[in-house]
Amino acid sequence: MSSALKTTAAIKQLFKFEKGFGAYLPEAYKKFYIEWQVKEPVAIHYIPEEGRYKRDEVTGEIIPIQNVPIPLKFPEEHNAHIWGGEGVVQGFKKHDKFIRRVPHFWIPVLRRSVVYSEVLDKHISVVVTNRTINMIHSNYGFDHYLLKTPACDLKSLLALGLKRLVLQEITKGCPVYTNNPIKQMEILNQYKQYLSSYTPEEIEWYGYSFDEACNKMKKILDERDKANKAPLKHLYRTKLVEKLKTAQIEAANQKIESSSSTSWIQNINPFGRKHEA
Amino acid sequence: MWTQFTRPLLLLEKIYLLKEGIQIINYQQIRTTFILKRRTSPPLHKKGGPIKRLKSKHYVYDLVQDTDIVRQPNIDLILTRYVEGIGNKGEKVSVRPDYAYNQLLLPGLAVYVTPENSEKYKNEKSTSEIQYSSRSAQMIANILSNKTISVVMNKENPWSLKPWHITTSFRKCGYHVPENCITMPAKSIQGPNMDIESKEFFVTVTINNTERVKVRCRIHHWSTSIVDRIPYEYEFWKKPTSPIFSRDENKNM
Numbered sequence: 376m377s378s379a380l381k382t383t384a385a386i387k388q389l390f391k392f393e394k395g396f397g398a399y400l401p402e403a404y405k406k407f408y409i410e411w412q413v414k415e416p417v418a419i420h421y422i423p424e425e426g427r428y429k430r431d432e433v434t435g436e437i438i439p440i441q442n443v444p445i446p447l448k449f450p451e452e453h454n455a456h457i458w459g460g461e462g463v464v465q466g467f468k469k470h471d472k473f474i475r476r477v478p479h480f481w482i483p484v485l486r487r488s489v490v491y492s493e494v495l496d497k498h499i500s501v502v503v504t505n506r507t508i509n510m511i512h513s514n515y516g517f518d519h520y521l522l523k524t525p526a527c528d529l530k531s532l533l534a535l536g537l538k539r540l541v542l543q544e545i546t547k548g549c550p551v552y553t554n555n556p557i558k559q560m561e562i563l564n565q566y567k568q569y570l571s572s573y574t575p576e577e578i579e580w581y582g583y584s585f586d587e588a589c590n591k592m593k594k595i596l597d598e599r600d601k602a603n604k605a606p607l608k609h610l611y612r613t614k615l616v617e618k619l620k621t622a623q624i625e626a627a628n629q630k631i632e633s634s635s636s637t638s639w640i641q642n643i644n645p646f647g648r649k650h651e652a
Numbered sequence: 653m654w655t656q657f658t659r660p661l662l663l664l665e666k667i668y669l670l671k672e673g674i675q676i677i678n679y680q681q682i683r684t685t686f687i688l689k690r691r692t693s694p695p696l697h698k699k700g701g702p703i704k705r706l707k708s709k710h711y712v713y714d715l716v717q718d719t720d721i722v723r724q725p726n727i728d729l730i731l732t733r734y735v736e737g738i739g740n741k742g743e744k745v746s747v748r749p750d751y752a753y754n755q756l757l758l759p760g761l762a763v764y765v766t767p768e769n770s771e772k773y774k775n776e777k778s779t780s781e782i783q784y785s786s787r788s789a790q791m792i793a794n795i796l797s798n799k800t801i802s803v804v805m806n807k808e809n810p811w812s813l814k815p816w817h818i819t820t821s822f823r824k825c826g827y828h829v830p831e832n833c834i835t836m837p838a839k840s841i842q843g844p845n846m847d848i849e850s851k852e853f854f855v856t857v858t859i860n861n862t863e864r865v866k867v868r869c870r871i872h873h874w875s876t877s878i879v880d881r882i883p884y885e886y887e888f889w890k891k892p893t894s895p896i897f898s899r900d901e902n903k904n905m
Contacts, residue, residue, distance in 0.1 A: 419685060420685070420686060420687060420688050421687065421688055421689065421690075422687060422689070422716065438696075439696060439699075441694075441696055441697060443693075443694045443703055443706075443710075445688060445690070445713070446706075461685055464686065464688060464713070465711070466688070466711040466712065466713045467708070467711055467712045467713070468712070468713070469691065469712050476708075476712055479713075481686045481688065481713075481715075483685065484720070488753075489758055491757075491758055498758065504685070505685070505720050506685050506719075508749075508753060509724075509749075512727060512749065512753070512764070515764040515766050516764065565768070
C-alpha cells in the first residue's frame with residue numbers, strides 16, 4: 376500500500392458531507408462512504424512492489440518504492456453486476472518503439488451465473504466475473520465473501536445492497552429458517568461474528584449511494600417535520616381546553632374551601648327578594 | 653480457444669465392470685482478469701502527500717498475465733449425499749471448479765471443506781443409510797439396466813444357455829462381466845428353438861457383491877451358412893418383443 380493520499384478527487388468527495396442534504400447524513404453513513412470511496416481497494420490489475428526502498432539496477436541509486444494504483448473505470452451497468460473488484464482499465468498499448476501508441480480498454484469478461492446466499496436461502500442470478508466465483512470459493516460461500524470483503528472491493532451497489540440485506544437478516548435472527556430451528560441456530564452461530572463490527576445504525580445506512588442516502592434522509596426529515604408541523608390552532612385549542620380544565624378544578628376546590636368556613640357575608644344574597652320593611 | 657480435458661478418471665480397480673472409453677467434455681477457457689504493468693513509472697511524490705498528476709505515457713501498459721488463461725486448480729469438497737460417479741455421502745472429493753460450483757455446490761450436493769464442515773460430516777460416512785460399494789457402482793448399474801444384450805446362439809447344434817454365453821455377449825458390447833457375477837434365469841433355456849428367436853429374458857448382474865441389476869438379453873440364432881442366416885435387423889433393441897418366460901415364472905426366480 377502506498378502511504379500517499381489518494382487523488383484529491385477522492386478526498387474532495389468528502390466535501391459533499393458539508394453542504395445540502397449531505398450535512399444531515401448521519402456519521403454511520405459517512406463511515407460507510409469512506410470505506411467505499413476513499414479506502415484503497417486491493418491491487419487486482421497490477422502487482423504491487425514490496426518493501427520500502429529498492430536499488431537501481433544500473434546506478435545502484437536508492438529509490439523509495441511508491442505503488443501508484445492503476446486507475447479503474449466503472450460503467451453504470453456494473454452497479455447491477457458483481458465484478459469482484461475488477462474494473463475497466465483505460466490505457467494504451469505500444470507495440471514497438473517506433474509505432475505510435477494505440478488506445479485500448481482492458482474489459483473484464485462477464486458471464487451470467489447463479490450465487491446462493493445461505494442466510495437469505497435464495498439463489499440469485501447475477502452477472503459475475505471468474506474472479507467473483509473464485510472469491511466465493513476462497514471465502515467458503517457467497518455470504519462469507521460479502522461479509523468479509525470491505526465496500527471498496529465489492530464496489531457495486533448490488534453487492535453492497537445484498538450485504539446490507541444479509542446483515543439485517545442476521546440481526547433479525549434468520550427468519551427464513553423459522554421452520555427449522557436447528558439449522559437456524561447453526562447459521563446464526565456461523566455468521567453472528569460479523570455483527571460485532573457494525574452498530575445497528577451503521578447496518579441501516581450501509582450500502583447506499585450518496586443520492587440514495589440523501590433521499591432516505593429526506594424522507595426521514597419530512598416525516599419528522601410532518602409530526603412537528605401540526606396547525607397552531609390545534610395547539611392553541613388543546614392549550615385552552617387544558618387551561619379551562621385547571622380553572623374548573625381550582626374553582627371546585629375553592630367552593631369546597633368556602634363551604635367549610637361559614638361566614639355571614641357569604642349567606643347574603645344581593646339578588647334575592649328584598650325584605651319588606 | 654478450445655481445449656479438451658477428461659473428467660477425473662474413475663477408480664475402477666475394485667470394480668468388475670469397465671465401460672469402454674472415457675467421457676470427454678468440451679471445456680472453453682474464459683479470459684478475465686488482466687495483470688498490467690506501467691511501461692513508465694510515475695514520478696515520485698512527497699511522503700504522505702498527494703499523487704502527482706499522471707501523463708499519457710503513464711497510461712501505456714504491458715500485459716503481464718491474463719489469469720484466466722491459467723488452468724484453475726481443483727476444488728476440495730465434502731459430499732452431502734451420494735453422487736453418481738463422484739462418491740458417497742461424507743466423502744472428501746477433489747473436482748474441477750466449474751463442475752464443482754454448478755453441479756455440486758449450487759444444488760446443495762456438496763459443501764466446502766471448512767473445519768466446521770469436516771467436523772460435521774466426519775461420522776456421516778458410517779451412519780449414512782445407503783452404502784454403495786464404489787462411487788461408480790450405481791452409475792454402471794443404471795447404464796446396464798438400460799441396455800439390451802444380444803445373445804447370439806447356434807442355429808444348428810443343440811445348446812443350453814450357460815453364464816459364459818452371457819459373459820461373451822457382454823464382452824461383445826464392451827462390458828467385462830465375469831461369470832461369477834451372473835445369475836441365470838431359474839428355468840434353463842435350450843435350443844436351437846425358433847420359438848424363442850428375438851425374445852427376451854433377463855439375467856441379474858451383481859456388482860462388487862453388493863449392487864444387483866437386471867439386464868435384458870435377447871436370443872438371436874446364427875447359422876454358418878449364409879442361406880439359413882436370419883436377416884439382419886437394424887437397431888433390434890428399439891423393436892418391442894415378448895418375453896420368453898411369463899411373469900409368474902419370473903417371480904419364482
